[in-house]
Amino acid sequence: MPEIILHQYVNSPFSEKIRKIFAHKKLSWRSVDQPVIMPKPKLVPLTGGYRRIPVLQIGADVWCDTGIIVRKIDEMHPAPTIYPGGLSAAADTMNQWADRRLFWSTLPVVFEKLAAMLPKEFIEDRSKMMPGTSFGEIARTAPDSRNQLRAFLEILDRQLASRPFLLGDSFSLADAACFHPVWFLRMEPTAFGLAQKFVHLIRWFERIDAMGYGEVRAMDPDEALRVARDSTPAAGENIDPSDPNGLKAGTRVSVTPDDYGFDAVTGSVVVSTIHEVAIERDVPELGKIVNHFPKIGFRIAAA
Numbered sequence: 457m458p459e460i461i462l463h464q465y466v467n468s469p470f471s472e473k474i475r476k477i478f479a480h481k482k483l484s485w486r487s488v489d490q491p492v493i494m495p496k497p498k499l500v501p502l503t504g505g506y507r508r509i510p511v512l513q514i515g516a517d518v519w520c521d522t523g524i525i526v527r528k529i530d531e532m533h534p535a536p537t538i539y540p541g542g543l544s545a546a547a548d549t550m551n552q553w554a555d556r557r558l559f560w561s562t563l564p565v566v567f568e569k570l571a572a573m574l575p576k577e578f579i580e581d582r583s584k585m586m587p588g589t590s591f592g593e594i595a596r597t598a599p600d601s602r603n604q605l606r607a608f609l610e611i612l613d614r615q616l617a618s619r620p621f622l623l624g625d626s627f628s629l630a631d632a633a634c635f636h637p638v639w640f641l642r643m644e645p646t647a648f649g650l651a652q653k654f655v656h657l658i659r660w661f662e663r664i665d666a667m668g669y670g671e672v673r674a675m676d677p678d679e680a681l682r683v684a685r686d687s688t689p690a691a692g693e694n695i696d697p698s699d700p701n702g703l704k705a706g707t708r709v710s711v712t713p714d715d716y717g718f719d720a721v722t723g724s725v726v727v728s729t730i731h732e733v734a735i736e737r738d739v740p741e742l743g744k745i746v747n748h749f750p751k752i753g754f755r756i757a758a759a
């Protein structure tokens with residue numbers, strides 16, 4: 457069975473979401489440490505330009521964005537479930553809310569205090585990744601973010617008053633997704649202080665923090681590239697016959713995030729289902745690689 461490889465770095469909140477799902481499912485996985493800022497010369501050949509973290513690799517198939525990484529892990533290892541009681545819509549929508557609202561309310565609150573210590577290269581890199589926003593000035597929005605963050609945390613705390621996990625008695629995708637923004641607050645004590653006022657939230661936080669990360673072993677980035685080179689993509693052709701845009705196998709497209717990090721990845725369509733688009737690329741140093749993206753949060757354009 458090919459190994460599960462996660463390209464990540466320790467302080468990456470979105471990686472923490474995936475690490476907690478590995479813990480819940482008690483999986484063995486390999487961790488490849490990637491740089492926090494560009495350039496990422498040992499990641500980009502695998503992704504075709506996508507630079508965000510985390511990225512999941514199995515052989516010569518590579519999943520970009522936690523939206524599709526979660527689906528792949530759950531498809532391979534459905535038990536124990538991350539959708540207890542069949543609450544998949546509740547878990548999925550909380551996941552999207554946590555990614556796009558809860559997490560973004562934490563950033564200015566954490567960076568307001570840390571801004572002076574951040575290397576100039578980090579600020580330049582993140583400002584480039586988010587055109588139109590100067591990451592260096594993110595602290596200016598801290599007061600409004602603090603208000604929103606407190607309100608978001610209160611909503612979670614209220615629900616956690618009468619159940620150990622957000623959707624009931626067991627851990628779900630909603631817990632993994634809402635955990636990582638609170639975990640990120642812990643980078644800065646006054647930011648985490650906002651969360652510590654909520655007793656049910658903190659009890660839940662400590663419960664998930666104690667779950668660990670599953671069984672993880674480090675892998676050298678060069679070894680991950682070798683694994684890709686020595687494998688062939690497992691993804692077979694799978695095209696939804698009722699694709700609303702008539703997307704066909706073999707069509708050349710570019711796939712780009714719709715929020716930030718607008719690096720387009722170009723290739724030929726092999727998979728287009730309700731939730732996924734996958735494209736095949738010929739990479740001189742690696743051979744064929746298939747990159748998988750979620751439909752939610754990405755734009756697909758003719759290339």
Ligand SMILES: N[C@@H](CCC(=O)N[C@@H](CS)C(=O)NCC(=O)O)C(=O)O
Nearest residue numbers: 468469470492507508509521522523
């Ligand atoms: N929607 C993406 C968001 C990923 C994301 O923003 N990750 C952060 C790190 S936690 C990132 O890539 N930052 C820029 C970088 O690491 O280069 C996902 O769910 O995977």
